Amino acid sequence: MGAGVIGLTTAFALVQRGHSVTIFDPFPGRGASFVAAGMIAPMTEASHGEDSLIALSLEAARRWPAHAESIESQSSYRVGLNRAGTLLVALDANDRAEVRSMLPLYETLGLSATWHAGGSVREIEPLLAAGVRGGIEAPDDIQVDNRRLLSSLADVLTRAGVSIVRERVVAVLSNGTRVTGVATTSQRHVASTVILCTGYDLAGIEGIPVHDEIVMRPVKGQILRLFQGDPRLRLRYSVRAIVAGSSIYLVPRSSGKVVVGATVEEQGVSYSTTAGAAYSLLRDAINVVPAIAEAEIEGFEVGLRPATRDNEPVIGASSLEGLSYALGGYRHGVLLSPVVADCIVELVELGAVPEIAWPFSPERFRVHHG
Amino acid sequence: MGAGVIGLTTAFALVQRGHSVTIFDPFPGRGASFVAAGMIAPMTEASHGEDSLIALSLEAARRWPAHAESIESQSSYRVGLNRAGTLLVALDANDRAEVRSMLPLYETLGLSATWHAGGSVREIEPLLAAGVRGGIEAPDDIQVDNRRLLSSLADVLTRAGVSIVRERVVAVLSNGTRVTGVATTSQRHVASTVILCTGYDLAGIEGIPVHDEIVMRPVKGQILRLFQGDPRLRLRYSVRAIVAGSSIYLVPRSSGKVVVGATVEEQGVSYSTTAGAAYSLLRDAINVVPAIAEAEIEGFEVGLRPATRDNEPVIGASSLEGLSYALGGYRHGVLLSPVVADCIVELVELGAVPEIAWPFSPERFRVHHG
Numbered sequence: 042m043g044a045g046v047i048g049l050t051t052a053f054a055l056v057q058r059g060h061s062v063t064i065f066d067p068f069p070g071r072g073a074s075f076v077a078a079g080m081i082a083p084m085t086e087a088s089h090g091e092d093s094l095i096a097l098s099l100e101a102a103r104r105w106p107a108h109a110e111s112i113e114s115q116s117s118y119r120v121g122l123n124r125a126g127t128l129l130v131a132l133d134a135n136d137r138a139e140v141r142s143m144l145p146l147y148e149t150l151g152l153s154a155t156w157h158a159g160g161s162v163r164e165i166e167p168l169l170a171a172g173v174r175g176g177i178e179a180p181d182d183i184q185v186d187n188r189r190l191l192s193s194l195a196d197v198l199t200r201a202g203v204s205i206v207r208e209r210v211v212a213v214l215s216n217g218t219r220v221t222g223v224a225t226t227s228q229r230h231v232a233s234t235v236i237l238c239t240g241y242d243l244a245g246i247e248g249i250p251v252h253d254e255i256v257m258r259p260v261k262g263q264i265l266r267l268f269q270g271d272p273r274l275r276l277r278y279s280v281r282a283i284v285a286g287s288s289i290y291l292v293p294r295s296s297g298k299v300v301v302g303a304t305v306e307e308q309g310v311s312y313s314t315t316a317g318a319a320y321s322l323l324r325d326a327i328n329v330v331p332a333i334a335e336a337e338i339e340g341f342e343v344g345l346r347p348a349t350r351d352n353e354p355v356i357g358a359s360s361l362e363g364l365s366y367a368l369g370g371y372r373h374g375v376l377l378s379p380v381v382a383d384c385i386v387e388l389v390e391l392g393a394v395p396e397i398a399w400p401f402s403p404e405r406f407r408v409h410h411g
Numbered sequence: 412m413g414a415g416v417i418g419l420t421t422a423f424a425l426v427q428r429g430h431s432v433t434i435f436d437p438f439p440g441r442g443a444s445f446v447a448a449g450m451i452a453p454m455t456e457a458s459h460g461e462d463s464l465i466a467l468s469l470e471a472a473r474r475w476p477a478h479a480e481s482i483e484s485q486s487s488y489r490v491g492l493n494r495a496g497t498l499l500v501a502l503d504a505n506d507r508a509e510v511r512s513m514l515p516l517y518e519t520l521g522l523s524a525t526w527h528a529g530g531s532v533r534e535i536e537p538l539l540a541a542g543v544r545g546g547i548e549a550p551d552d553i554q555v556d557n558r559r560l561l562s563s564l565a566d567v568l569t570r571a572g573v574s575i576v577r578e579r580v581v582a583v584l585s586n587g588t589r590v591t592g593v594a595t596t597s598q599r600h601v602a603s604t605v606i607l608c609t610g611y612d613l614a615g616i617e618g619i620p621v622h623d624e625i626v627m628r629p630v631k632g633q634i635l636r637l638f639q640g641d642p643r644l645r646l647r648y649s650v651r652a653i654v655a656g657s658s659i660y661l662v663p664r665s666s667g668k669v670v671v672g673a674t675v676e677e678q679g680v681s682y683s684t685t686a687g688a689a690y691s692l693l694r695d696a697i698n699v700v701p702a703i704a705e706a707e708i709e710g711f712e713v714g715l716r717p718a719t720r721d722n723e724p725v726i727g728a729s730s731l732e733g734l735s736y737a738l739g740g741y742r743h744g745v746l747l748s749p750v751v752a753d754c755i756v757e758l759v760e761l762g763a764v765p766e767i768a769w770p771f772s773p774e775r776f777r778v779h780h781g
Binding site: 267268313315316317319320323324326327333334335336337338341 | 635637638683684685686687689690693694696697703704705706707708711
């Protein structure tokens with residue numbers, strides 16, 4: 042259930058192992074994954090105190106190059122993996138202190154992170170503003186073109202004979218002890234295994250065990266899509282920046298497109314972009330990379346990212362036999378997708394997820410009755 | 412030729428007088444008039460040294476209420492005339508001096524213009540920023556919903572049996588001494604009178620007298636369309652502001668929509684909105700009316716406004732008998748439309764435009780030989 046990046050990648054991994062898969066999604070590939078920036082950036086996404094998530098992210102990133110090759114070997118599309126690396130830069134003195142404070146964590150994790158002072162960081166990325174006060178080069182934080190990725194996955198799955206049914210599942214069916222399939226408003230579909238990859242919206246889906254207490258919420262992310270026509274004004278690196286305490290990222294594609302987003306988060310189900318959010322994004326982006334002012338606006342877009350109550354993913358078996366969860370990709374869905382998919386394959390085939398996924402067990406939310 | 416606001420209004424005026432009219436335009440009602448803000452603001456649009464244009468604008472504004480009624484009496488649509496008035500406000504001390512410097516001109520013209528100091532202007536428009544340093548109230552500078560206007564005109568014309576042919580005219584036909592009709596790539600159409608209301612793009616139209624030297628150019632205007640959902644955050648007045656020397660306008664519709672534009676102008680034929688232009692618009696708009704930050708972005712749009720070489724309209728007979736010009740509405744097309752249409756009716760019926768249009772004669776560009 043669900044044809045976002047997690048659902049499609051899980052289907053892909055299952056099909057590789059010879060399983061028969063059917064995917065249900067009213068709008069395949071058009072949810073939060075479609076609006077993402079596609080960063081495969083375990084280092085610059087890492088936060089203090091999120092050890093398990095960092096470990097999962099690093100493992101996912103390690104798998105990405107082979108994963109991308111595996112998809113591309115079976116598709117006529119390219120996934121657009123770009124290994125140009127990321128710069129994490131700072132504008133004012135406080136921002137600089139914040140960026141530098143990440144260095145010990147990166148060192149502990151054994152990651153390649155090089156500090157460049159102001160002038161030196163502009164040598165490797167000349168489009169950075171004169172006001173940039175140094176930054177960290179993260180050569181292993183790369184990116185994939187999330188939209189090409191979704192198209193490639195859909196292409197491979199279709200070639201492999203997987204049906205992507207454009208309907209919403211309204212019920213997970215069971216015989217009381219284990220899953221027997223799913224139902225949409227127009228059909229029933231028999232299945233021995235059901236994997237929930239729906240994103241934030243579980244409303245109106247019958248049959249999910251209530252005492253699993255899987256509560257999802259949408260976290261709105263606003264993204265600005267630009268096109269830089271002049272090749273001389275195109276960024277070499279993905280740039281993340283701390284600007285007066287808030288965080289922004291600019292991810293350039295080889296086509297000249299640039300995705301700009303912020304880590305500011307809003308609650309609520311609304312697809313509208315406010316003037317204030319657009320203003321902040323544009324201001325910070327132009328502040329960090331002045332040439333962005335010359336880029337054409339292709340659009341503002343909103344993604345409603347699926348978050349659990351503790352913001353970490355849920356990967357594992359539900360309390361109903363045959364029903365599994367692969368939910369809560371949140372800001373990290375594209376990055377995590379290959380490792381989540383592999384965990385689900387192991388769950389389906391061996392009955393348990395590997396150790397790396399244990400911290401993300403649905404067990405942590407489950408209500409136990411006396 | 413041309414179904415922008417000038418072409419449609421001229422057709423409307425001609426039909427009222429019993430003339431038979433056919434309109435040619437590949438994209439009726441979708442040019443610069445569609446992207447306009449719809450200000451009927453002869454006062455706050457007035458510039459020193461443009462006496463003839465000011466006179467024409469004031470005459471047009473006087474005709475607007477009856478004109479709007481006349482259209483609405485024959486249409487099932489409303490044109491959305493809003494008589495709420497305009498405030499011309501200033502942010503810093505220099506801006507304040509610039510705004511105040513307009514008062515003697517307004518007085519000379521006998522227009523109603525009241526200066527309000529900072530606190531007082533926020534009493535009549537509480538959504539203005541605390542930093543606004545006073546402004547001029549212009550109760551007679553009103554607005555029309557340009558999109559409703561275009562729909563209403565098309566509706567009235569269609570009801571009156573006027574054909575709007577969705578083809579581009581590629582040739583004005585003549586027998587050597589006078590007009591005989593027009594040709595598109597698929598048909599010829601016989602007409603005793605042809606009126607050129609095409610906007611900036613005259614390229615590839617055969618048969619326009621070369622020595623009339625009618626040279627049009629597109630002047631790009633970028634507009635931001637917003638929606639303010641919260642009725643408490645909706646502007647009462649149209650607001651024009653001078654912000655650090657540059658000029659911006661915010662025009663609220665009764666529906667909650669707000670059109671924001673700047674008088675910054677760019678040359679060239681490009682429909683793209685740059686990040687820098689969007690940023691400036693948002694920054695200045697939020698600076699003047701902070702509640703704009705809460706409004707939803709509906710879109711950025713670009714209009715290519717038709718300007719002559721001296722930026723003033725061309726209204727009058729060409730050197731080919733039966734062919735007339737109603738071109739160069741530029742920033743003022745919606746405002747000027749009723750008076751331009753009446754001038755063309757007089758030209759068609761009496762052979763000459765009224766005195767008010769004399770300064771806009773095509774004669775000023777004509778190359779005289781011998």
